[in-house]
Amino acid sequence: MTSITTSGVTLNIKSCRTKFAHRFVRSLLQIRNHAPPSSSSSSEEKLIQKRRQRIKIAAYSSMAHAVGPRMNWSRALLFKLRNRACRHRKKKRIVVIRRKTKKASRSSQGSVPVDQAKKLRRLVPGAKSMDLCSLLEETAHYITCLSTQIKVMQALADHLSK
Amino acid sequence: MDPPLINESSFSAANPSAYSLAEIWPFSGEPGGSGSGLGLRMGSLGGLGDSSVNRDGSLEESTVTEQSGGGGGRKRRDVSSEDESSKLVSTSSASGLKDSSGKRMKLARSQNENGGSKVEVEESSAAGDNKPAEQSTKPSEAPKQDFIHVRARRGQATDSHSLAERARREKISERMKLLQDLVPGCNKVIGKALVLDEIINYIQSLQHQVEFLSMKLEAVNSRMNMNPTIEAFPSKDLGAQPFDGAGLLFGSHTPREYAQGSHPEWLHMQVGSSFERAT
Numbered sequence: 001m002t003s004i005t006t007s008g009v010t011l012n013i014k015s016c017r018t019k020f021a022h023r024f025v026r027s028l029l030q031i032r033n034h035a036p037p038s039s040s041s042s043s044e045e046k047l048i049q050k051r052r053q054r055i056k057i058a059a060y061s062s063m064a065h066a067v068g069p070r071m072n073w074s075r076a077l078l079f080k081l082r083n084r085a086c087r088h089r090k091k092k093r094i095v096v097i098r099r100k101t102k103k104a105s106r107s108s109q110g111s112v113p114v115d116q117a118k119k120l121r122r123l124v125p126g127a128k129s130m131d132l133c134s135l136l137e138e139t140a141h142y143i144t145c146l147s148t149q150i151k152v153m154q155a156l157a158d159h160l161s162k
Numbered sequence: 163m164d165p166p167l168i169n170e171s172s173f174s175a176a177n178p179s180a181y182s183l184a185e186i187w188p189f190s191g192e193p194g195g196s197g198s199g200l201g202l203r204m205g206s207l208g209g210l211g212d213s214s215v216n217r218d219g220s221l222e223e224s225t226v227t228e229q230s231g232g233g234g235g236r237k238r239r240d241v242s243s244e245d246e247s248s249k250l251v252s253t254s255s256a257s258g259l260k261d262s263s264g265k266r267m268k269l270a271r272s273q274n275e276n277g278g279s280k281v282e283v284e285e286s287s288a289a290g291d292n293k294p295a296e297q298s299t300k301p302s303e304a305p306k307q308d309f310i311h312v313r314a315r316r317g318q319a320t321d322s323h324s325l326a327e328r329a330r331r332e333k334i335s336e337r338m339k340l341l342q343d344l345v346p347g348c349n350k351v352i353g354k355a356l357v358l359d360e361i362i363n364y365i366q367s368l369q370h371q372v373e374f375l376s377m378k379l380e381a382v383n384s385r386m387n388m389n390p391t392i393e394a395f396p397s398k399d400l401g402a403q404p405f406d407g408a409g410l411l412f413g414s415h416t417p418r419e420y421a422q423g424s425h426p427e428w429l430h431m432q433v434g435s436s437f438e439r440a441t
Contacts, residue, residue, distance in 0.1 A: 157379050
């Protein structure tokens with residue numbers, strides 16, 4: 001199972017994985033280099049929390065970058081992360097506006113239960129305004145990518161901690 | 163003649179006669195053939211109706227048949243063009259036809275009313291160009307399968323609607339099967355709701371796992387940062403070059419340069435082996 005084909009989009013998971021690994025290692029190095037060497041600053045806990053967040057974001061964004069803009073979820077994820085970076089600088093006005101528009105999403109379900117689909121929409125990034133077919137497709141791709149990401153991260157952690 | 167109502171009526175394709183009509187119509191290719199078939203249906207319909215209304219019924223019959231042919235043609239044209247109003251009109255007229263053939267046992271009077279309103283609709287839409295309808299039917303035969311997939315959600319054409327709906331459902335179940343293969347332990351679950359629940363749980367667990375792993379990596383990473391004795395080890399593994407050089411190398415998209423660094427090799431080894439084992 002190195003590649004799955006979903007309606008014209010052939011996803012090579014192997015190349016995805018190597019791309020993600022390179023990117024992620026690079027951003028890990030960056031985070032390590034940029035972090036203050038000694039923990040003499042104000043609060044240790046906050047710093048750790050912040051670094052965790054940064055690593056998580058790095059993982060997600062490198063995954064999205066590795067997938068590229070052909071999938072909806074990666075585009076949405078990149079947009080979200082970029083927006084998130086903006087949000088720190090600006091205020092939270094953008095978020096409020098976007099929440100309002102989110103509620104106007106329609107639900108076009110035939111045989112699939114609505115609330116489950118809604119929950120799924122909440123989980124998969126960028127799935128707010130998709131129809132069900134593409135929602136499922138994106139979910140499949142997202143799951144594959146997430147598991148790949150987890151494997152890479154696991155391998156990295158194993159390697160670094162030994 | 164509002165679209166939601168029509169969609170409702172066309173969704174209830176369990177009605178066998180409507181179903182068969184939907185089966186027959188798109189495969190009969192040319193609008194003339196479909197029109198004649200509909201005319202036959204309408205004719206039998208008129209025969210079933212009252213004798214008192216039969217005169218009007220036969221009169222309306224002819225108009226209905228020719229309008230239906232036009233409707234079929236225009237429906238195919240609408241696929242290529244994005245005309246919203248005429249799309250609505252053709253949809254409604256076609257669904258009216260389907261409705262009428264579905265309720266075949268009812269009085270012909272209601273049929274006539276249907277036909278009358280249909281004629282009005284056709285006339286109102288006659289302002290739009292009707293001519294290219296017959297011309298564009300032939301070239302649009304080939305990509306018909308495509309537009310069924312693409313346009314199914316709009317509820318555009320009722321004859322192909324049930325077809326499209328079926329295609330969509332097939333697609334959904336296919337995707338569901340794919341997802342079931344992806345999610346472990348999901349094959350035994352029966353029912354779409356439960357499968358979706360399983361998928362949702364799996365995604366959540368994956369996201370939690372990412373969180374946990376980022377925590378772990380943070381600990382490892384910062385520990386290596388703080389402890390200079392361990393620093394030697396990752397610098398051998400991760401950063402053979404200084405960071406800028408590494409970034410420049412790994413940022414470029416040539417695999418030849420990837421192979422130069424030392425850490426891509428262990429990445430390939432480690433990750434690749436674990437991945438193959440897992441799958």
